[in-house]
Amino acid sequence: MIFLDYASATPVSKTAKTAMEPYFSEKFFNPSAPYLAAKRAREDYEKAKANLAHTIGAKADDLIITSGATEANKLAFSAATGEVLILATEHASIIENSKKYPTKIIKVDKTGLIDLADFKQKLTKETTFVSIALANNELGTIQPLAEVAEIIRKERENRLIKGNPLPLIFHSDASQAMSLVPISVARLGVDLLTINSAKVYGPKGVGALYQGHQVKLQPITEGGGQEKGLRSGTENVPGLVGFAAAAVEAKEHQNGARKHYKQLVKILKDELEKSKIEPIFLGNKKHQLANFCPVCFPGVDAERVIYRLEEDEIYLSTGAACAASKGEKSHVLKAIGLTDEEIAGSLRISLGKDNTEEDMKFAGQKIVAAVEKELQFSK
Numbered sequence: 001m002i003f004l005d006y007a008s009a010t011p012v013s014k015t016a017k018t019a020m021e022p023y024f025s026e027k028f029f030n031p032s033a034p035y036l037a038a039k040r041a042r043e044d045y046e047k048a049k050a051n052l053a054h055t056i057g058a059k060a061d062d063l064i065i066t067s068g069a070t071e072a073n074k075l076a077f078s079a080a081t082g083e084v085l086i087l088a089t090e091h092a093s094i095i096e097n098s099k100k101y102p103t104k105i106i107k108v109d110k111t112g113l114i115d116l117a118d119f120k121q122k123l124t125k126e127t128t129f130v131s132i133a134l135a136n137n138e139l140g141t142i143q144p145l146a147e148v149a150e151i152i153r154k155e156r157e158n159r160l161i162k163g164n165p166l167p168l169i170f171h172s173d174a175s176q177a178m179s180l181v182p183i184s185v186a187r188l189g190v191d192l193l194t195i196n197s198a199k200v201y202g203p204k205g206v207g208a209l210y211q212g213h214q215v216k217l218q219p220i221t222e223g224g225g226q227e228k229g230l231r232s233g234t235e236n237v238p239g240l241v242g243f244a245a246a247a248v249e250a251k252e253h254q255n256g257a258r259k260h261y262k263q264l265v266k267i268l269k270d271e272l273e274k275s276k277i278e279p280i281f282l283g284n285k286k287h288q289l290a291n292f293c294p295v296c297f298p299g300v301d302a303e304r305v306i307y308r309l310e311e312d313e314i315y316l317s318t319g320a321a322c323a324a325s326k327g328e329k330s331h332v333l334k335a336i337g338l339t340d341e342e343i344a345g346s347l348r349i350s351l352g353k354d355n356t357e358e359d360m361k362f363a364g365q366k367i368v369a370a371v372e373k374e375l376q377f378s379k
């Protein structure tokens with residue numbers, strides 16, 4: 001099998017799996033229980049939280065552990081008190097939450113990068129919440145969040161001068177970026193940051209929201225008062241322990257991984273380019289996650305290409321797994337100006353730990369063969 005859809009899921013790393021194992025059975029205790037064994041589980045939970053927080057330059061107390069990025073994004077939106085600004089290419093979980101507020105959509109250019117002029121124009125004295133993903137989940141385009149934060153800082157300064165008390169909160173979903181981009185919440189200038197275990201070789205169903213000190217959030221569940229009262233429910237101890245171990249491991253290997261993926265993507269691109277199928281590579285050459293290789297073959301039915309490749313046990317996708325499962329056209333590819341025909345001919349290829357140079361050559365040749373067959377078929 002050659003798996004080329006790591007943007008949708010990553011296998012749990014050995015380190016994460018080993019770290020988690022004791023907490024399923026012998027250390028299964030509820031961290032809120034009063035006896036010593038449970039107190040030890042609490043200590044381990046808090047230690048894992050501190051380790052996870054450290055990977056983004058934060059403290060344990062700044063994190064609220066959730067059931068994934070979808071839930072973290074929902075919690076983040078509880079800081080919105082009125083007008084919201086989101087980027088046109090945001091994940092479905094951001095778009096759906098934004099629908100509860102008056103929302104303006106910030107444009108992107110044809111590589112998926114934020115249009116800062118459009119952002120400046122749409123950011124007004126009424127804006128309460130801005131959400132821009134650090135890296136996009138279909139194109140891998142990495143946004144200049146520090147520049148966005150600076151614009152937001154100036155708007156806050158303006159409000160102070162004019163006596164406008166409306167809070168302005170800056171949130172970013174870093175789900176896709178975390179494994180390959182060095183993250184420091186201070187350097188990014190965000191107030192809220194979503195992170196996702198499922199994309200960094202940790203277990204699925206675990207995520208976290210970083211909460212800056214000045215940000216007020218509303219509980220998303222009520223009950224036992226866990227996670228600072230914002231997300232009640234018995235703590236997922238193995239989940240967090242696995243997430244933290246995977247995040248620490250990813251951070252340690254980030255530089256090497258980036259170089260490795262660049263080399264692998266080059267091999268794949270060379271293989272596609274030396275054929276006659278004329279690939280159009282999508283996203284931003286300079287600001288793109290190193291493991292992403294989204295590509296378009298106009299006139300080809302990408303879904304049929306995927307089925308053909310599946311016969312060779314090569315797995316990739318046309319876009320975000322959630323949009324694909326609903327049979328929807330990618331709003332991300334629409335936002336960068338692709339035509340319906342180009343969208344229908346687009347593949348999202350995203351690499352991961354287990355891919356090798358041989359895989360890239362083999363997958364490249366198979367993609368070329370599948371696209372050629374489809375091109376003949378459509379004539």
Ligand code: PLP
Binds near residue numbers: 136196
């Ligand atoms: N945000 C982004 C950018 C994602 O890529 C994903 C997952 O595909 C999510 C949020 C949702 O994550 P989860 O399904 O783990 O809640």
